[in-house]
Amino acid sequence: MGRTAYYTSEQFVDAALKIAALQGPAAVTIAAVAGEVGAPVGSVYHRYLSRNTLLAEVWLRVISSFQEAFLQTLDNGDGLAAALHTPRWVRLHPAEARLLLLYRREELADGSWADDLKEKARRITRDLDCAVRNYVVRMSGKYDQESADRAVFAIIDVPYAAVIRYIRLGRKPPKKVDDYIRQTYSTIMRKEK
Amino acid sequence: MGRTAYYTSEQFVDAALKIAALQGPAAVTIAAVAGEVGAPVGSVYHRYLSRNTLLAEVWLRVISSFQEAFLQTLDNGDGLAAALHTPRWVRLHPAEARLLLLYRREELADGSWADDLKEKARRITRDLDCAVRNYVVRMSGKYDQESADRAVFAIIDVPYAAVIRYIRLGRKPPKKVDDYIRQTYSTIMRKEK
DNA sequence: ATTTTATTAGAATATATATTCTAATAAAGC
DNA sequence: GCTTTATTAGAATATATATTCTAATAAAAT
Known part of the structure; x- marks a missing residue:
């Protein structure tokens, strides 16, 4: 009605x-x-309810889009594939990538989130932490902070670094960023064993 | 008077x-x-003259502080030392580091800069480009885009990636980020020859 | 056909903050 | 001491934009 x-x-x-x-x-x-x-x-x-709520929804949609495929790959146990997910996703979703990687969440939508949105955001963080933890355990048989930090660096931070320069220029990351990410990954993760 | x-x-x-x-x-x-x-x-x-002018001045001061020592190191021909300048500077200047690395320049001071400030900003960009170019030429005897991109990744982008996580947490980057940067540097720059 | 109400429609209001403006001050030069 | 003027002082103004509010609409339920 x-x-x-x-x-x-x-x-x-x-x-x-x-x-x-x-x-x-x-x-x-x-x-x-x-x-x-x-x-x-x-x-x-x-x-x-507010501009802030709308923008929180935008942010949640974009980060979910990124994270879904990322976590799936990582849960398969393939760290390198997960690392390479970042450049692939950025090429497939240039507008979303600008939004997610160029601005801080707080610049988009500030602190005053409704409870349900806060919960969704918390789940996203938790899911990521959890996936990284599982991956590390699967890799080295046990969990320690040092291994987790190495994995985060190789799988999340470096791919971000490789890609952000091109996002700023408004270009798609070229194929060679995948090479940089691969090389860094094997160097950093080799120390694991 | x-x-x-x-x-x-x-x-x-x-x-x-x-x-x-x-x-x-x-x-x-x-x-x-x-x-x-x-x-x-x-x-x-x-x-x-305006809020924007004041904030432009802030940004110029901070980026100059960062870049001065960085360029000096790079001009000495030591790429690894230049790469390690980022974590060192971040540890020495936590407040400045937050400002420089956590926010985009445009979030601090938007597009409408006075001519003299615009010129200062342009010089900063130019000096950086120039130093990277000189470094690459000194390394490989000639200049090509591919070598320059590798150097930028290893000396600028990766150190940024290694450090930004800790800045977000409000902590000083631990010593091990230097190890990550070193390892990545030698892997990426080895391909040079 | 009438009633109900989710929705459109957009004008009015509230608020935050950059910027401007006018007046008062105080040190230096004469 | 008088004059000049850079500076302090802070009130007044302008502006942008989020938010609220009142009225009009239109489809569904009866």
Whole structure:
């Protein structure tokens, strides 16, 4: 019952994502989002409690998109493949990659998150920690901080470093970044044994 | 002639740097800067044309501090020492490091820079490019893009990656990040020859 | 057909903060 | 001592944008 909707929540998230990726988080005003969709600002607030909530939703969607395939690969026990997931995902999703890797989460959506969003964010962090832990245990038979730190460096930090320069330039990372990541991975993870 | 000054330009830059490093760029309001110094807002504007100009000055000071020692080391021809400059500088200057590595330049001070500041920024970029170029030529006898990209990855991008995690946690990077950087450096730069 | 209500519609409001403006001060030079 | 002017002082203004509010709509349920 009630009037049928012209605009969906998803449209507003799409619009916010597009604006944020193209022009940065500061350009994501409610008026801009509404304008992009062709809706009145009231309709944005009808779907979302606040700008912050909308942007939190954007961030959660993007990081989930990244993390899903990443965790799957890592859970298969293939650390190198997981490391190479970053450049692959960045090439496949250039707009999302800009958003996720160029800006801090706090620049997109600040501290005041609703409880359900906070919980989703916590789960994302937890899932990542957990996957890394499992991977390390599977690798070396036991868990220690030193091995975990090496793995995080080789599988997360280095791929990020290899890719961020090209994101800043607005280009897709060339094939050679995969080589850098591979070489670094085998050097760093070799010390493991 | 004229009344003698109670407050110096430097005090305002110091205050802005402190607030930005501690609470992020958004917390650097003119009122906050003035309050930190104990001055009226008018005195801030007496020294600086705008908030943006003040923050540009902050950014230039911090990046110059980083880059001076970095370039000196690289000009000596020691790439590994240059790569290790990043963790060392971060340990010595935690507040400056937060500011420089945690936030994008555009988040601190947006596009509308005065000509003299723009020129200073351009010089910083140019000096870095130039030093990398010289280093590559000295290494391999000639210059090619591939060698330059490898050097940038090993000397700039990887040290950044190794250190940023600890900056986010508000901790000093432990000694082992130096090991990661060393190992990566020798792997990546070995392919050079 | 009437009622109900989710939704559209966009004008009005609230708020934060950069910037401007006017006046008062105080040191230096004469 | 008087004049000049760089500087302090902080109140007033401008602006951008998030948020709220009131009214109009339209589809579904009865």
